[in-house]
Amino acid sequence: MNIIRKVRRLIDRMSLRDRQFDFLFDENTTGEVVSVDCETTGFDPWVDDVISIAAIKIRGNKILTSDTFEAVIKPDAKMTAESIKVHQLRSVDVEAGRPMDEVLPEFLRFLGPRPILGYWIDFDCRMLSKYLINTLGIALPNQQVEVSKIYYDRKYGHAAQNTQIDLRFAKIIEDLGLRELSQHDAFNDALTVAEMYVILKDMEKRGVYLKRQREISEPSNAVV
Amino acid sequence: MPKAFDAANPPFDRLSAAEIAELRSVLDIGYFRPGEAIIEAGHSAEVLYVVIKGAVEEHDAGDIEAVLGPKEVFDSRALVHGTAGSRFVAAEETLCYLIPKELTLDLIKRNPSFAAFFYSDISRKLDAMAKAEEADGVESVMRSRIGDANVRAAIFVDAIASIERVAHTMRDRDANAVFVRGGDGRIGLVTGTDLWRSTILERKPLDAPIGSIARYNLISSSEDEFVFEALIQMTKHNIRRVAVKRGGELVGMMEDVDLLGLFAGNSQLIPGRIDRARTTDDLAAPARDIQAQVERLHKQGVKVEDIAEITSDLNRRLIAKLFDLVAPESIREFGALMIMGSEGRGEQTVRTDQDNGLLLSVPVGEDTINHFRAEFSGALQRFGFPPCPGNVMVSNPIWSCTIDTFEAQLKRWVYDPDPESSINLGIFFDAIGVAGRSDLVPRAKMRMIELMRGEAVLIANFAKAIDQFPGTGGVLATVMATVGREEIIDIKKSGTFPIVHGVRSLAIDKGLMAPSTVDRIHALAKLGQFGEEFERELISSFRFFMSLRVRSQLRAARLGTTEGESLIRASELSNLDRDLLRESLKMVKRFRELVRNHFKLTMF
Numbered sequence: 084m085n086i087i088r089k090v091r092r093l094i095d096r097m098s099l100r101d102r103q104f105d106f107l108f109d110e111n112t113t114g115e116v117v118s119v120d121c122e123t124t125g126f127d128p129w130v131d132d133v134i135s136i137a138a139i140k141i142r143g144n145k146i147l148t149s150d151t152f153e154a155v156i157k158p159d160a161k162m163t164a165e166s167i168k169v170h171q172l173r174s175v176d177v178e179a180g181r182p183m184d185e186v187l188p189e190f191l192r193f194l195g196p197r198p199i200l201g202y203w204i205d206f207d208c209r210m211l212s213k214y215l216i217n218t219l220g221i222a223l224p225n226q227q228v229e230v231s232k233i234y235y236d237r238k239y240g241h242a243a244q245n246t247q248i249d250l251r252f253a254k255i256i257e258d259l260g261l262r263e264l265s266q267h268d269a270f271n272d273a274l275t276v277a278e279m280y281v282i283l284k285d286m287e288k289r290g291v292y293l294k295r296q297r298e299i300s301e302p303s304n305a306v307v
Numbered sequence: 308m309p310k311a312f313d314a315a316n317p318p319f320d321r322l323s324a325a326e327i328a329e330l331r332s333v334l335d336i337g338y339f340r341p342g343e344a345i346i347e348a349g350h351s352a353e354v355l356y357v358v359i360k361g362a363v364e365e366h367d368a369g370d371i372e373a374v375l376g377p378k379e380v381f382d383s384r385a386l387v388h389g390t391a392g393s394r395f396v397a398a399e400e401t402l403c404y405l406i407p408k409e410l411t412l413d414l415i416k417r418n419p420s421f422a423a424f425f426y427s428d429i430s431r432k433l434d435a436m437a438k439a440e441e442a443d444g445v446e447s448v449m450r451s452r453i454g455d456a457n458v459r460a461a462i463f464v465d466a467i468a469s470i471e472r473v474a475h476t477m478r479d480r481d482a483n484a485v486f487v488r489g490g491d492g493r494i495g496l497v498t499g500t501d502l503w504r505s506t507i508l509e510r511k512p513l514d515a516p517i518g519s520i521a522r523y524n525l526i527s528s529s530e531d532e533f534v535f536e537a538l539i540q541m542t543k544h545n546i547r548r549v550a551v552k553r554g555g556e557l558v559g560m561m562e563d564v565d566l567l568g569l570f571a572g573n574s575q576l577i578p579g580r581i582d583r584a585r586t587t588d589d590l591a592a593p594a595r596d597i598q599a600q601v602e603r604l605h606k607q608g609v610k611v612e613d614i615a616e617i618t619s620d621l622n623r624r625l626i627a628k629l630f631d632l633v634a635p636e637s638i639r640e641f642g643a644l645m646i647m648g649s650e651g652r653g654e655q656t657v658r659t660d661q662d663n664g665l666l667l668s669v670p671v672g673e674d675t676i677n678h679f680r681a682e683f684s685g686a687l688q689r690f691g692f693p694p695c696p697g698n699v700m701v702s703n704p705i706w707s708c709t710i711d712t713f714e715a716q717l718k719r720w721v722y723d724p725d726p727e728s729s730i731n732l733g734i735f736f737d738a739i740g741v742a743g744r745s746d747l748v749p750r751a752k753m754r755m756i757e758l759m760r761g762e763a764v765l766i767a768n769f770a771k772a773i774d775q776f777p778g779t780g781g782v783l784a785t786v787m788a789t790v791g792r793e794e795i796i797d798i799k800k801s802g803t804f805p806i807v808h809g810v811r812s813l814a815i816d817k818g819l820m821a822p823s824t825v826d827r828i829h830a831l832a833k834l835g836q837f838g839e840e841f842e843r844e845l846i847s848s849f850r851f852f853m854s855l856r857v858r859s860q861l862r863a864a865r866l867g868t869t870e871g872e873s874l875i876r877a878s879e880l881s882n883l884d885r886d887l888l889r890e891s892l893k894m895v896k897r898f899r900e901l902v903r904n905h906f907k908l909t910m911f
Contacts, residue, residue, distance in 0.1 A: 145405075146336035148309045259400070260360050262377075264311045274309060274336075278359075281338035282400050289340065 092224060100220040104188075107224050109196040115142045116228060117193070118200045118277040120269045121207045128209045132156070134180070136190055136211075137269035139277050141200070144285070146277045152193040153270055155180035183214050198226040202252055202276050205229070230276050231255065233283045238293040246295070255279055258293055309334055312404060316357070316378045317883050318424035326414060326421075335405045339363075339397035348394040352385035354405040361401025365889075366394040373889045374398065379882055383425040386411060424883070453537055454530035456566075458551050458559035463488050466495075466518025473517045474502055481583070484548055484560060487521035494557060495521030496548070527552050528561070537561055581624050587632050587686045590625060594690035597621045601656050602861050611656065611854040612825070619653035622646075626663070626687070627742040633682045634743070637671045643740045643747035647699060651737035652807070652823045654853065657860035659872070661692040662699045662734055664706035666713055666747040680707055697727075699734055710747050714754050721758045721765060729769050732759075736811060739822045749820065756818045767906040770812035773805045773899055774908070796888070798859060799873035802852035805895050806845065809902040816905075824849060837901060845898055848891035855888070 096108045119138045125131035138152040157180040190211075201207050204227050212222035231250045238258070239248055256263055256275065259282050264271035286293070312334060314320065314327045322330065336359065339345055345363060346352050356363075363375040372393055375381055385391035386408055415422040462482050464473050466489040477485060477499065484498040497517055505511040505520040527550035528537045537549045541563060551559040577600075580593045597618060604614045623646065630644045648662035649655040665679075684702035688694055701707045705716065717735070720728035736755065740748035759766055807824050814827045817834055821827050825846055832842035855875050863872035877885060902908070 144338040144340075146338070149333045149335050261402075262311070262360060270309075271311060274311065278336070278338075278402055281402075285338065285340045285400070 095221045095224050098220050100218070104191055104219060107191060107194075107196055111196045111198065113142070113195070113197060115140050115147075116198045116200045116280070117141070118146075118273045118280065119194075119204070119207055120201060120273040120276065121210055122267065122269045123210055126206070128206070128213055131210075133183070133210050133214075135269045136186065137273045138190065138193055139270075139273050140197070141277050141280060144281055146274070146281060148274065151270070152190060154186045154190065156183050156186050157181060184218065187211075187214055187218065194225060196225065198228050199223070200228040200230060200276060200280055202230050202255075202272070202279075228280075230279050230283070233287065234258075234279065234293075237283055237286050237291075238295060240292065242295065259283075309336070309404075312357075313378065317881065318380070318421050321418060321420040321424075322414065323418075326418065330406060330410060330414070333407050333410055337403050337405045339401045339403065341397055341399050341401075343397045344394060345397060345401075345403070346382055346385050346391045346395040348392065349390050350385065351389045352382060352391065353408050355383070355386050355408070355411045356381050356395075357404040357406065359402040359404060361403075362398040363401060363403075364396045364398045366396060367392070367893075372893065379885070380424075387415070387425045424886075451534050452530070453528055453532050453534055453551055453561060454553075456534055456561065458530075458561050459565070461486055461550075461557050461559045464497075464517060466490060466521065467516045469514045470502060470506060470511065470517055470520065471513040473497060477502075483562065486550070486557060486560075487517055489518055489521075489523075493523050494525060495523040496525055496550070497521045498548070525550050527557070529553070530558065534566065538566060577621050578624055581621070581628050584628060584632070587629060587682075590629060590632075590686070591690055593621075594625055594692075597625065598658060598691060601857070602864075605656075605857055605861060610850075611857055612850055614857065615654050615656050615853065618656050619650065622650065622655070623741045625690075629683065629686055630742040633686065634679055635675055637675060638665070638667070638679055639743055641668045641671060641744070642666065643668075643744040644701075644742040645738045645740050645748045647734045647738040649737075651739045653739075654807075654824060656853075656857050657864055657872075658692055659860075660695040661687050662695050662697075663687075663701050664699065664703075664738070665701050665708075665743075666751060667707075667709045668744060668747060670709050676707065680704075697730065697734075699731075710751060713751055717751065717755050717758060721755075721762070724768075729772060732769065733772075733808065733811060736815060737822050752820060756815065759815055760818060763906075766812060766816050767908060769815065770809065770902055770906045771908055773809045773812070773902055795874050795876055797873055798852055798856045798875050801892065802895060803849065803856060803873075805899055806849045806852070809898055812902060813905065836905075841897075841901075844894050848894040851887055851891045855884075 092108065096105075099105065099108075117138050117140050119136065121133045122135045123131050123133050133156055135155045136152065140147040140150055199208065208223050208225075208227055215221060215223055234255050235248070235250060239246060242248075252266070252275075253263075256279075259279055261275060261278055264275055266272060266275075309331060312319075312327075312331050314322065319327065319330070335354075337354075337356070339361070345356065348367075357380050358375055358377050360377060363379075363381065364371050365373040365375065365381070375395075381395055382391050382393070415425055459482065462476070462480055462485045464476060464485050464487055466487050468476075473485060477483070484496060487495040487497050489495065495518070497520060501520050501522070505515075506513060511520065526540055526544050526546060528540055530551055530553045540549050541547065547563045549561050550557055551561050577593050577596055580596075581590065584590045584593070601614060601618055604617065605611075626644065626646060631639070634642065634644075643666045644663065645651070645666065646661075646663045649659070650662055661684075665676075667676075680702045684694070684700050694700065699706055708716075717732075720732050732755065736752065738748055738752065759769075810824050810827045810831070813831050813836060814821070817831065817836075819827055819830050821830055828842055828846055828849075831837065832839065837845075856873055859875050860872045863870065875888075877888075880888065
């Protein structure tokens with residue numbers, strides 16, 4: 084951990100308003116990571132709300148689907164027609180949800196000091212931090228693990244400069260031969276990310292790379 | 308909780324919604340790297356694995372027994388019986404659901420149809436599957452069209468015809484009911500019951516016009532309606548017959564017994580029609596029906612051994628009747644007609660070929676026998692029995708001769724064999740007499756057994772054919788390893804033939820007269836050639852191969868070809884069938900080894 088992050092952590096820990104969440108700063112002795120996905124009303128953390136959270140623990144090569152966190156949240160902002168289309172969650176479904184100030188402590192206890200894993204995880208963390216800052220005075224302090232970064236390293240780590248890079252969620256699913264679960268369901272997305280993670284982490288350990296199609300046509304083929 | 312866990316995937320499809328929810332709540336997912344052993348042979352397992360993605364190889368003593376793909380479940384033995392029979396290794400990056408042992412055992416206890424999947428023997432698994440399929444049979448019959456059923460052709464009589472004449476017509480045409488056409492264009496119905504009621508109970512004169520007793524409130528169904536609609540009509544109106552129409556035209560009649568016949572594959576009607584045949588041409592229709600009902604019985608989920616029994620019985624009646632019709636007095640008196648090969652063993656369902664022959668106690672005239680040979684084989688071919696590619700037919704003098712000539716021939720096949728001899732001996736050993744003198748076939752078979760008794764080298768040579776299709780050791784392994792992939796398996800070569808021929812070799816060695824493979828297996832077990840468990844598993848495997856064969860044969864028949872009639876594509880099988888196929892192929896391997904050891908084939 085570099086010095087700047089260490090200091091940042093220290094400051095965060097001091098600014099934490101509620102000492103019962105001190106455990107977020109504990110050393111992660113579990114060896115586990117948590118795959119997290121939030122469904123939101125839109126893509127602007129300032130305006131939009133989280134409407135569901137799903138989290139699944141991963142221990143070594145095992146995805147603990149028997150020990151998961153799932154919650155639907157009643158948003159403050161009115162749901163936009165756009166988000167209804169994306170998530171197929173209508174206002175009435177979300178009405179059945181619980182308020183964020185009830186869900187968030189439960190989620191944080193589930194998460195503990197574990198690293199938080201996801202696809203475009205920075206966005207999820209920023210969405211969650213919005214609530215955290217209001218209540219605890221800090222952003223989510225957990226280490227972030229970006230699955231598309233691991234994928235990038237396995238696939239494009241050695242790639243030539245002008246290689247076309249494709250980090251789409253669907254592309255990773257295809258490359259790893261995973262089944263396509265119905266997307267935009269927080270649990271399914273978190274599960275798919277978890278599956279990606281265990282496979283990619285193992286490839287990393289074994290030093291195996293994903294095959295790339297030949298992006299640049301090789302002139303040597305043009306021998307007459 | 309992973310909603311993505313597929314509850315429709317057998318055996319989980321037998322769980323209730325509550326049980327599935329329970330299962331989903333305790334599931335984990337495991338990742339296995341290529342080459343990683345998931346279960347070691349001889350070890351127990353703490354979870355049941357269901358492949359999500361990737362591939363898992365099942366290794367047994369160095370051979371790859373199978374490759375498991377998505378949705379396949381392993382290993383029930385390691386979980387339920389405590390020790391894995393094989394070693395399970397991830398072949399590529401693999402994800403599996405992990406179902407805790409505790410819950411699996413609990414579900415097995417609570418849910419018997421789920422439990423069936425975990426039985427260690429093929430026979431119990433098959434029984435459990437058969438039960439599940441029984442209900443489907445009734446369903447499929449009800450959903451067939453009236454036109455597809457055996458609708459009786461409409462018979463019309465004039466309303467002015469006398470009661471007596473109509474009675475004669477009904478007897479001659481073998482009908483229980485006829486349509487009556489009135490002068491005014493009305494059409495009515497008269498049944499056998501109407502005849503005796505009017506004449507005996509109401510004392511109507513026999514020359515009274517039939518129109519006076521006909522009923523004109525005809526209930527009819529259209530040919531393209533479902534069978535169950537006819538059944539509803541019958542129940543609603545409390546009647547036993549429904550008139551069948553095609554585009555407004557009366558074309559036939561459907562009786563309640565015909566419906567019954569549909570369920571039973573109307574096999575009970577065929578013997579009567581065979582018996583009543585007066586010319587060879589009369590036999591053509593029942594011959595066709597025997598074949599048509601194989602598909603119907605199969606669709607209804609009738610067990611393959613029962614289909615084979617019904618079909619063999621009917622084919623034998625048909626062939627015996629044909630013999631009666633075609634054979635002249637002398638051949639009927641001195642001859643014995645035999646059927647051989649799969650027909651003799653009673654294991655043929657879809658007709659593949661005809662293996663038949665004739666033994667005579669004394670010579671008959673050259674012209675007489677030549678005429679008979681041509682007539683008999685020609686008629687069978689017209690009935691749709693394909694000619695035997697090996698020419699094992701009455702039309703071939705080698706297979707239709709006096710018993711003395713035949714026994715001399717047997718001796719030559721045994722002591723001075725050519726490449727055909729072994730095949731001929733095998734075919735003849737399955738012979739059974741179906742018409743004419745009953746003593747000749749057993750006599751010739753006894754002679755063959757005597758000739759071969761104690762000739763260890765000879766029988767060993769005969770038995771060696773179990774390895775004639777590539778199937779030993781490594782090659783068999785590749786056949787099995789392809790199970791679960793887009794590969795094709797020859798059911799005859801890798802399944803039925805090794806069992807049939809191995810059993811046949813042992814039966815010759817022990818001098819058994821029974822022609823059917825299953826009877827021979829029973830007899831061999833009684834003689835202590837193998838244990839009870841082996842006996843049961845061998846029979847179950849054999850029947851399973853037969854059922855797969857029927858499936859592929861019917862498919863080939865629908866395509867109007869015999870090409871590929873014994874090929875099965877692994878991807879066309881359900882998971883349960885694939886599982887059974889793997890187990891059955893393993894059983895064949897065990898059996899081949901037993902036969903090889905018995906005849907010390909490794910020495911030759």
